[in-house]
Amino acid sequence: MKKQFLLIFLLSGLWLQPGLFGQQPSQGLTAAPREKFRINTGWQFYLEKNQGESIQLNKKTATWEPVVLPHTLQLTSLDLDGVQDDALQKTFHRYVGWYRKKLKIADKRPKKVFLEFEGVHQVTNLWINDRHVGVHDVGGYTPFHFDITDYLNFDGSENDILISADNRLNANIPPEGTLYDYIKFSGLYRDVYLVTTDLLHVTFPWEDKNAGVFITTPSVTPEDVTINVKTTVRNESDMPQQCRLLTRIIDREGLVVGRMSSEKVIAANADFTFSQTGGLHEDIRLWSIDDPYLYRVNTQVVGKEGPVDVIENPLGLRKFEFIKDKGFLLNDKPVELIGANRHQAYPYIGDAVPNSLHWKDAFQFKQAGFNIVRLAHYPHDDSFIQACDSLGILLYEEPPTWIGIGGETWFDNLEKATRVMIRNHRNHPSILLWGASINHRGPVERLHYAAKEEDPGRMTASNGSPWTGPMNSAVCDIYTPMDYQNMPLNPNEIVFLCEHGSSADAARNQFEVSKARASANHIGVAVWTAHDYQSFKPRRGLYPRRVFSIFRVPNPVYYWYQSELIHTPLVYVADHRASTDNKVLVFSNCQEVALYHNNELVATQPPDRDPQRLYIDHPSFTFAYPFGEGEFTAKGITNGEVITSHTIVKGGSPYKLHLEVPTDDQLFYADGSSIKMAYAYVVDRKGNKISSDTSQISLSLEGNGTIVGNTKIGANPVKAYHGVASFLVRSGQTPGVIKLKASAKGIKPGEASITTTYYNPARNLAATKPIYDFKPIKLDLARGEGPLLQFGWSPWESEDGKSATVVSKDHPQVNIKLETSDGELDWFDSWGLSSNLPYVGVDGVRAEATAQLILSISGLDQGEYTIRCYHHVMENAKKNESNIQVAVNDAGAQNRILTAYNPPSFGAKLGNQQPAHNDVIVTAESNRPITITFKDLSGKSGVVLNGVEIKRNKSEN
Structure with a gap:
């Protein structure tokens, strides 16, 4: 090609039958052979509640209903449908879900075709055209794929895809063992993809420790970065194939800033791992918490006739160091890690959380000021990891465990899950630590060695407790205990507190953060837990001590974190969850706060001070004043000037519903599966929120979308929790405006709208960004x-x-x-x-x-x-x-x-x-x-x- 500057798109012409997904590809784009379609729509579902040994489907008696992925076997009420299981969860969601889909594929070229699953609870069997393809029985939290090439019809006739998602008790699959403190939900609960490649292609990353693309940065400075990229290419033809591997580093603007090229003749039916090393030496942008700059690594496989495969991975240039008496350093700068633990589940839908809600969680964590999240207690969805890459949040990820320990096969599967977790997420700059342990139990040598073999450059975390396991990091690199008893910490060992207690008034949270900051070797803390969550041990409720409710509504403690971690001026009057009858609690990062009750000044005072909060910047403000009926206003004062204020009402008269769909910097796609949270706040005539109101509130909808759940599971109408009723709104598959209306007896209704936008199911097409290669x-x-x-x-x-x-x-x-x-x-x-x-x-x-x-x-x-x-x-x-x-x-x-x-x-x-x-x-x-x-x-x-x-x-x- 004569022109040296090429606008290149990483996509290919669609080879699936036109209109299969109701959408057409963009025109005029350069073709490349790999395709990846998200096939979440058009599924049929049948629930089999048989808990015996047989899982054979009776097609004559099965009754199918249309569903969209992600999908749970059944929607669940907040009280877990009244099920009285113990912590082993013997019956709840212990069913087999059957999923069926028809696909027409009109192409006879010699390609490879795969079904890729991000995660299924928990044993997966696949049939294509009534032929059994295989089974995946390692666990429900890690990705896998099946090669379905030889099972498909390529003549334009329909292909029948049949999947069983078997969530019955299985002692061989972690975290099942004895008990666990969260729910093992169910179904095809993460995205499913149809992937096509050439016979010469890059392998899936979880196949082997050298599979796929593995990117490391052996040395990083602001002036020079060394980048190593290992890429495994498979030749599935019966002849040797000439292969050129072109790896390009692309900046945020799409400009190619680095390139590496290698050539190899790959033997028939063989793999070859390329190792390429290059670097950047000018205009370098490092990835950090405040500036999460992402490059792209574009990997192109070129065969004898031209490009045959193209994939991309993120690249964040950053350096992690853990140095005694200096703590944790990110790009040579000390960082105190303050964050939370996260469970992935949402109300009603369980683990079947769409990408839009994974982003919402990450976005809210960033708004709180958190710079680290511990992923409890299993590998989380790819989209959450990607969100943290983009937002600048560090992650501590661990294999699927809690306390229980199984037998030999169980441990084999736990090690496999650990390895797949690492292979799947190792290229993400947000990953800081790998858990090489069993929660509460502490370090496990086998997992530590597996992690070091898979990813030698990252540290492992011990994840123990003072009442179980060693009181140090042992074989692991970093001592990461949980602590609810103010245990003494060894000042000579680097410690990250993976769990600590929380209180509705944030006093415990302030104590733990202050304690961490008192020592450079105590590098940070993560509160247990970010959200309310459901469990049978004990049955969890709605606890104000969490940072957020189960619906992701902030509790008062959230605003203390904001006051401590965010520089924007803030003042917040805590409601009855934190302000008792004898005190009014205010969180602020201002120098002083003036508190008013019904427009009369109560007092103007500085923040609280005591030895247990010596090392935090913004302790709470405690006013010795009854938190009685009426209007409370706090005014934040800095340098003698009022710069911000906040008002709440206790015991006010409900006047209207304020309906809100929070923005989160993301489009709402008309993909049939994306969900937005809608919140109906009870307010008085002045628009002040009445935090103690418990009105019964209903939501209605006009447009192409649905409200998740109904009266049967208590999802609509719903009782206001601390003055707000929460709803899940799912998009349809036609772009447009969704109108929402919240209603309650004796209160004026509230209205809001959401606009959905076109969604392209071809992931490589939808996610493609141009490359400017000069x-x-x-x-x-x-x-x-x-x-x-x-x-x-x-x-x-x-x-x-x-x-x-x-x-x-x-x-x-x-x-x-x-x-x-x-x-x-x-x-x-x-x-x-x-x-x-x-x-x-x-x-x-x-x-x-x-x-x-x-x-x-x-x-x-x-x-x-x-x-x-x-x-x-x-x-x-x-x-x-x-x-x-x-x-x-x-x-x-x-x-x-x-x-x-x-x-x-x-x-x-x-x-x-x-x-x-x-x-x-x-x-x-x-x-x-x-x-x-x-x-x-x-x-x-x-x-x-x-x-x-x-x-x-x-x-x-």
Whole structure:
């Protein structure tokens, strides 16, 4: 292809029968063979409540209902349908769910076809066209796939997909063992994909420790990053195949900033693992909590006839360190880790949580100020990990356990689940720690060694308790105990408290954070738990001590975390959950708070102070005043000025419902499975929320969507919990406006609307972002017999008095010419320069004092470019004291004068700096050269040029 700048999309023409998903592919996009379709719609479901040994489906008696994935075997009330199980969960959701789907595939090309599952509870059997394909029985929390190529009809006739999701008790599958403190929900509860590849393709990452793409960054500094990428390519043909692996690093704007290429002839029916190492050395953006900058690693497999496979992975450039007496360092900066534990389940739907709600959880954690989340007590959904990558939240992920321990097969499956968890999520920059332990029990050597074998660069966590297991990290790297008893911690060991208690008034939370900050080796804490959750041990209720309710409504303690961790001015009057009859509690990050009751000043005071909260920045404000009926207003004061305020009402008169669908920076897709939370608040005439109200509230809907649940499970209508009723609203499959109306007896209704947007089920199509691939031109100017060439740069050599022209090796249509207005060029060289571009600055070219230096560039494709020009004078050459004026003639303007920039650098010792340089932004058009003219405004010294770089900027062309 003649053009060097390519707008490349990582997708392929759809080969499934047109209209199968009711949507058509975008037109005019470059084809590539891998396709990944999310096939969550169009399923039929039948619930088999037989708990015996047989799971054979009786097709004659089965009654099917249409469902959309993610799906639970049955919707569940908040009281777990009244089931009286114990912590072993012997009967609840212990059923077999049958799922059926029809697919027409009209393609006879020799491809591979797979069904990929993100997670199924908990034993999965698959049949295609009445033929048994296989079984997955490792567990319900990790991904897997089946190769279904040889079971499909490729003649356009229907293919029958039949799946059993068997959630019956199984002592061989962790976390089942003896008991656990959460519910094992059920069903095809995560996304399912249809994946097609060429016979020459990248393997699935969970197949083996070297499978898929594994990205590591052996060294990371703000100036230089080394990147290693291991990629396993499989040749499933019967002949050896020539394979070129092209790996590109792409920045947020879509610009290719690094590339690695390798070639290998892969034997028939064999795998080969490529190992490529490269790096970035300029304009590096590190991934951090405050700036979670993500690159993309684009992996392209090129066969004899062209590209045959393309996939992408995220890349966050960051460095983790755990150093005694310094604590945890992220990119060389100490960070105190403050966060929470998370369970994935939601009310009514259990674990069948769509990606939209996984994002909501992560988004709320970021709003709270949390910088770490422990994923309790199993691997979580891919979409939650991706959200934390994007938002800047660190993760501590662990295999599926609680306290119970099983037999040999159970441990085998636990190790397999651990390995798959790591292989699946190892490329995500948000993953900080792998749990190599059993919750409460502590470190497990077998899991630690497995984690180190799979991912040697990350630390393992011990996850014990002071009443069970060793009181140190033992074989693991980091001591991560839970503590509800204020246990003494060894000051000589790095400790992260994986669980600690919480209280409705945030006193316990403040104590634990202060305790952690008292020692550099106590690197942080995670509160148990972020949300209310359901369990049979004991039966969990709605507890104000949690950070959020089970519906993700913030409890008062949430606002203390915000006051401590977020810099935005905040003041919050805690309601009856934290303010008792003898005190009013206020959370704020202001210097003082003035409290008013019914517009009369109660007091103005600073925050509480006591030794147990010595190391937190913003303790709560406790006012010795009865929390009685009426209106309470707190005003936050800093530097003598009121900068924020908050009002609540106790015992007010309900007047209206305020219906709210919170925004979370994400589109609401019309995919049939996405869910938004809708909250109906009871307010008074002034719009103040009445936190103690318990009205019965109903929600109605107009538009293409549904309300999850009904009266039978107490989902609609629902009783207000602390003044708010919560509902789950699911999108339909047609984009448009969904109108919602909340109603309650004796209260004015509230209304809100949500707009759903078009969704494309082709994941590789929907998630694709463009790539702007222009390999930078880097020219090091030198005398014909000059000294050294800068590593990775191309030479541009000439002799004194002669103009010089060079043609780019990587872009042969690009012609670059250098000349002076008087026809004389003085090429020079020297011996050495102390800088991070030492060989660029040691040689170059000079124009005389009154002459202009003219750089002409032709052949660039249409678009915007940055031309970086280096100007440095060595000690043995005439010192240049000029200010340089730059004039540009390009497609954007004629004789555009840039502001004169500082004099060139001078001398032989710059230290760790680049020679002086200036960036010129130019616009190119076909058949129109670009001219950059340099002139010494002083007319005394002339102009020096040592090197030229040409980079492509992002463009919509």
